[in-house]
Every structure is written in structure tokens, then in C-alpha cells.
Amino acid sequence: xxxxxxxxxxxxxxxxxxxxxxxxxxxxxxxxxxxxxxxxxxxxxxxxxxxxxxxxxxxxxxxxxxxxxxxxxxxxxxxxxxxxxxxxxxxxxxxxxxxxxxxxxxxxxxxxxxxxxxxxxxxxxxxxxxxxxxxxxxxxxxxxxxxxxxxxxxxxxxxxxxxxxxxxxxxxxxxxxxxxxxxxxxxxxxxxxxxxxxxxxxxxxxxxxxxxxxxxxxxxxxxxxxxxxxxxxxxxxxxxxxxxxxxxxxxxxxxxxxxxxxxxxxxxxxxxxxxxxxxxxxxxxxxxxxxxxxxxxxxxxxxxxxxxxxxxxxxxxxxxxxxxxxxxxxxxxxxxxxxxxxxxxxxxxxxxxxxxxxxxxxxxxxxxxxxxxxxxxxxxxxxxx
Numbered sequence: 001x002x003x004x005x006x007x008x009x010x011x012x013x014x015x016x017x018x019x020x021x022x023x024x025x026x027x028x029x030x031x032x033x034x035x036x037x038x039x040x041x042x043x044x045x046x047x048x049x050x051x052x053x054x055x056x057x058x059x060x061x062x063x064x065x066x067x068x069x070x071x072x073x074x075x076x077x078x079x080x081x082x083x084x085x086x087x088x089x090x091x092x093x094x095x096x097x098x099x100x101x102x103x104x105x106x107x108x109x110x111x112x113x114x115x116x117x118x119x120x121x122x123x124x125x126x127x128x129x130x131x132x133x134x135x136x137x138x139x140x141x142x143x144x145x146x147x148x149x150x151x152x153x154x155x156x157x158x159x160x161x162x163x164x165x166x167x168x169x170x171x172x173x174x175x176x177x178x179x180x181x182x183x184x185x186x187x188x189x190x191x192x193x194x195x196x197x198x199x200x201x202x203x204x205x206x207x208x209x210x211x212x213x214x215x216x217x218x219x220x221x222x223x224x225x226x227x228x229x230x231x232x233x234x235x236x237x238x239x240x241x242x243x244x245x246x247x248x249x250x251x252x253x254x255x256x257x258x259x260x261x262x263x264x265x266x267x268x269x270x271x272x273x274x275x276x277x278x279x280x281x282x283x284x285x286x287x288x289x290x291x292x293x294x295x296x297x298x299x300x301x302x303x304x305x306x307x308x309x310x311x312x313x314x315x316x317x318x319x320x321x322x323x324x325x326x327x328x329x330x331x332x333x334x335x336x337x338x339x340x341x342x343x344x345x346x347x348x349x350x351x352x353x354x355x356x357x358x359x360x361x362x363x364x365x366x367x368x369x370x371x372x373x374x375x376x377x378x379x380x381x382x383x384x385x
Contacts, residue, residue, distance in 0.1 A: 007132040015349025023343035030372035033345040037234040042282035048274035052267035063257040065092025081215040096228030099243040107195040108133040113161040118351030169202040172359035174311025186217040204232040207312035221246035233275040240272040293362040304378040322356030323379040340375040
């Protein structure tokens with residue numbers, strides 16, 4: 001009897017998905033565990049997809065995407081990056097998830113190491129294992145505000161390490177990497193001749209300071225960047241993202257993309273083009289909405305005496321629930337669904353350093369946020385972290 005490939009068995013299940021599926025079994029559960037925008041897709045974006053269908057523009061596109069979209073992405077990214085961004089460097093992908101997989105496919109092989117943040121987005125490690133490479137966590141500490149310490153990152157490098165994975169704004173932490181810290185981290189990669197894979201899917205929601213891309217500090221062609229339309233434009237189901245690569249890797253992309261998806265579906269690409277080049281009112285409305293949601297959520301947490309990380313960007317709030325979780329935040333999160341009908345993502349789903357914390361999605365509606373967070377177990381008031 002055939003057996004599954006051994007490396008496929010090493011891909012861990014998602015602790016977030018476990019809580020979500022449990023919430024689906026509880027009537028009227030408040031779901032605060034996933035980053036699904038509670039906002040409509042902009043009308044001009046939907047119209048662009050419909051127009052493509054109406055004219056029967058449903059055939060294959062070039063592997064990298066329709067030229068107009070790649071040019072628009074390059075023009076959008078170029079002012080922020082150090083090396084000029086060319087059309088050939090921009091690849092349209094099936095969401096940020098495929099961009100992540102494609103970036104790792106270009107840079108690691110079996111047995112190679114990928115430095116991943118802990119706490120960090122679970123697919124960083126999942127995609128690494130699927131490619132038979134090994135996640136090498138670098139710990140983000142509460143005393144550092146959950147920002148990477150370059151010395152800690154450098155200490156995690158081994159002779160097998162090939163990639164340093166960065167994430168700003170962070171999922172799950174809501175932190176953003178300041179320019180001086182980003183420059184240091186890219187410098188660590190340069191000293192050890194590593195690729196840098198930078199997940200910047202939440203760049204449209206940078207908080208008070210402007211977003212700084214890792215590629216701004218790329219002096220020798222080692223930074224790859226992941227983007228997505230999913231959260232910025234409320235297009236999660238369209239599955240359109242982008243991978244930006246250094247010139248050295250661009251010639252490899254046609255063959256690698258052909259082996260995976262050939263190309264992203266055509267109407268979705270025209271929708272993405274409209275999202276990027278059309279009116280940006282919906283994006284600004286989303287920014288205002290999530291800022292308001294952050295203020296609402298932190299106010300409720302303060303009322304209940306629950307500490308939270310002073311997030312500066314992204315769409316999530318990182319809350320300290322150690323007073324209630326008893327050293328097993330995953331089990332506590334499941335009990336919270338069953339007993340209170342509230343689903344939050346357990347911090348341990350993002351790595352061992354997340355024990356005692358929970359991720360709260362600010363993409364839920366305001367009423368759900370207030371109702372759900374009001375059911376969290378209160379503790380003695382103390383100042384936010």
C-alpha cells in the first residue's frame with residue numbers, strides 16, 4: 001500500500017483553523033480568530049471582474065499575469081524600493097499564500113533552513129516544511145515589544161540557513177519594523193549571504209508611521225517581497241497576490257509558476273488591476289474602520305484589565321490572557337468557544353513564544369468586537385504592554 005511522503009506528514013495543522021471550525025459548531029459564536037474583512041469589495045473592482053466575464057476574457061494569461069497588472073504593480077512599488085522594479089520582477093500569484101510558497105520554492109531545497117519569527121504566521125513554517133526545508137525560529141520577546149533583536153536572529157543562523165523571513169506589519173502581532181531595524185536585519189542577511197523573504201501583505205495598514213519595505217535596503221539583489229490584494233481591497237476570495245523578486249531570479253519564474261498554477265484566473269486579475277488603479281476610497285475607508293476597531297478593542301480590554309501589545313499596524317491585536325489560560329492557551333481558546341461562544345486565535349498557534357497570548361482580529365464588525373471581548377475573563381487592571 002503506498003504511503004504519504006514523509007515531509008507532508010511534518011506539516012502541522014493550523015491551531016487557528018481548529019478554533020474556527022469549533023466556532024462553526026456553536027450557534028451565534030463571535031468569530032474574532034480570522035482576518036476576514038467585514039467590508040464589501042469596492043463596486044469598481046466587482047465591475048472589472050464582471051466586464052472580463054461579459055467579454056469572455058477567460059483564457060490563459062502569461063504565466064506572470066496580464067502585462068497591465070504587472071506594470072501597475074511595478075509602478076506602485078518602485079518609489080518605495082531601492083533597486084528599480086521592472087515588470088519582469090513582478091509575478092502575479094494566487095494570493096499571498098502562493099507568493100510565499102513561490103518565494104520559498106526559488107530559494108530553499110531539502111534540508112535547508114529558513115529563519116522564521118516566533119510568534120509568526122503559521123504558514124511560514126508550514127510552507128517551509130512542505131518544501132522539505134526546516135523552520136529555524138527566532139524568538140520575539142515581550143520585553144522587546146515583540147520586535148526582532150538582530151543579535152537573536154544572527155545567533156539562530158546555522159550553516160544550513162538560506163532564508164531570513166521577515167513580516168511587517170506583523171501577523172499576528174500588529175508590530176511594524178522601523179527603518180533602522182529593517183536595515184540591521186537585512187545587514188544580518190548580507191553578512192551570512194542569506195535571501196530575505198519579506199511578507200508585507202499588510203503594508204496598506206501601517207499605523208502611525210509609513211510602511212518601510214525591506215527592499216529599500218537591498219543593495220545586492222537578495223530581497224523578495226510578498227504582497228496581496230486580499231486584505232487591502234477586501235478581495236480574499238479573488239486569490240490575487242504578487243511576488244517581487246531580484247533580477248537574478250526573474251528568469252526562473254516562468255518555469256516555476258507553470259509547474260504550480262500556470263497563471264492566476266483572468267477575471268480576478270482584471271479586478272486586481274481595477275483595485276490598484278481605480279478609486280482608493282474603499283482602502284481609505286478600511287484604514288479608518290480598522291483604526292476605529294483598534295480603539296474600540298483596546299478600550300474594552302482596558303475595562304477588563306487585560307494587557308495588550310501597543311500595536312502599530314496590521315489588522316490584529318495581541319492580548320495577554322495568561323491570567324486565564326493556565327499555561328495552555330490553545331485549550332483555553334477552545335473552552336472559550338464552548339463556554340462563552342467567542343473564538344480568538346491562541347498565541348501558541350503562532351509559535352511557542354505565543355503561549356499565554358491571543359490574537360484578536362480587528363476585521364470583525366464593531367458590534368462583534370465589543371460583544372466578544374466583553375466576554376473575556378477580566379483581570380486586575382494594569383497598564384498595556
